[in-house]
Amino acid sequence: MKKIGVLTSGGDAPGMNAAVRAVVRCGIEAGMEVYGIERGYAGLLEGEIRQMERRSVGDILQRGGTILKTARSEKFTTEEGQERAMTVLDTFGINDLVTIGGDGTLRGAIDLARRGVRVMHLPGTIDNDVAYTDETIGFDTAVETVLDAISKIRDTSSSHQRTTIIEVMGRHCGDIALYAGLTGGAESILIPEIEYDINDISRKIVMGRNAGKLHSIIIKAEGANVDSQELAKTIEAKTDRETRVVVLSYLQRGGSPTMRDRLLATLTAAKAIDLLAEDSESKAIGTQDGKIVPIDLFDAGKMKREPDMDMYNLIEVLAK
Structure with a gap:
C-alpha cells in the first residue's frame, strides 16, 4: 500500500484545511495510507507524524488556519536537516509527499525531490507570490x-x-x-x-x-x-x-476561506492524488487560464512572478 505524507508549511492561509481534507479523503479513496506531518518541515525533522483517517478531517472545510499547524525551519534548509528529513520519511515508509505552502515551501519540496522523494506541491499562501500559478490558496x-x-x-x-x-x-x-x-x-x-x-x-x-x-x-x-x-x-x-x-x-x-479558495484547494489536492496514483514525476499544481494544471516541479521553482502592469495602470486611470 502506498504511504503518503501531507504537510503545511510557512505562513498559514485560508483554504489549507480544505486542501488537507481533500488529500486525506481522496488518498484513502485511492487505497493509500495518508500521514499528517505536523508543523511543516520543522515537524518532519522531529517525527511529528500521525496516520489520518476520513474522520480526522471532518468539519474543517470552513475553518481558516491549518489543523496540521505550521512553522518555519532554518534547520531544514541545511544538508544535515534534509538528511534528517529523509531518515524520518524512510522510518515511516513514506516515499510520496504533498506539500502545501508558498515559495519557501516550494523550495523545500524541490530539495526533497532532488533526494528521491516524489512531491506534489500545492500553492498555499495569501501573498500570491508563487509564479507558476495564476492564483494561490488563501489569496x-x-x-x-x-x-x-x-x-x-x-x-x-x-x-x-x-x-x-x-x-x-x-x-x-x-x-x-x-x-x-x-x-x-x-x-x-x-x-x-x-x-x-x-x-x-x-x-x-x-x-x-x-x-x-x-x-x-x-x-x-x-x-x-x-x-x-x-x-x-x-x-x-x-x-x-x-x-x-x-x-x-x-x-x-485568518477567517473562513471563500468559495474560490475552498475550490482551488480541493481541486489541486485531488489532482495531486491522481498524479501520485499514476506514479507521476514530481509536480507543482496550480491554475492557469481557469484550469488546474500540473507542471514540472523543478521548472516551477525557476519561474519569477511579475506584477500585472495593465492592472496597475488601470488604478492610475480610475483614481483621477
Whole structure:
C-alpha cells in the first residue's frame, strides 16, 4: 500500500484545511495510507507524524488556519536537516509527499525531490507570490478581508476628512495591495515591484480635495520601500491633510476561506492524488487560464512572478 505524507508549511492561509481534507479523503479513496506531518518541515525533522483517517478531517472545510499547524525551519534548509528529513520519511515508509505552502515551501519540496522523494506541491499562501500559478490558496480570502477593512476605514476617513494609508501583507509580491486597491477604489497603491512617486501621490490627494473629495485611501504593501509612518508624515506635510496609518497585519491570514479558495484547494489536492496514483514525476499544481494544471516541479521553482502592469495602470486611470 502506498504511504503518503501531507504537510503545511510557512505562513498559514485560508483554504489549507480544505486542501488537507481533500488529500486525506481522496488518498484513502485511492487505497493509500495518508500521514499528517505536523508543523511543516520543522515537524518532519522531529517525527511529528500521525496516520489520518476520513474522520480526522471532518468539519474543517470552513475553518481558516491549518489543523496540521505550521512553522518555519532554518534547520531544514541545511544538508544535515534534509538528511534528517529523509531518515524520518524512510522510518515511516513514506516515499510520496504533498506539500502545501508558498515559495519557501516550494523550495523545500524541490530539495526533497532532488533526494528521491516524489512531491506534489500545492500553492498555499495569501501573498500570491508563487509564479507558476495564476492564483494561490488563501489569496482570494485575504483580498476579501482587505476589502472589508477598506469599506470600514473609508467611513471614518470620510467623517474626519483624512487620508488613510492601509498597510497590507506582501513583502516581495504586491498582489494583495494591487487587487484590493483596484477593487476597493484606492487612489494610490505602493508595491515592492514598482517605484512610487511621492509628489504624484500627494497631487492626487490635493486635487481630490479641491474637487470635493472627503477622503483618500492609499494601499501599501509591507514590502514597499518606505516606512508607513514616515510616509504618512511626508504626505501630511505635502497635502496639509491629516494622514493616519492602519496596519492590517495577521488579520489577513485568518477567517473562513471563500468559495474560490475552498475550490482551488480541493481541486489541486485531488489532482495531486491522481498524479501520485499514476506514479507521476514530481509536480507543482496550480491554475492557469481557469484550469488546474500540473507542471514540472523543478521548472516551477525557476519561474519569477511579475506584477500585472495593465492592472496597475488601470488604478492610475480610475483614481483621477
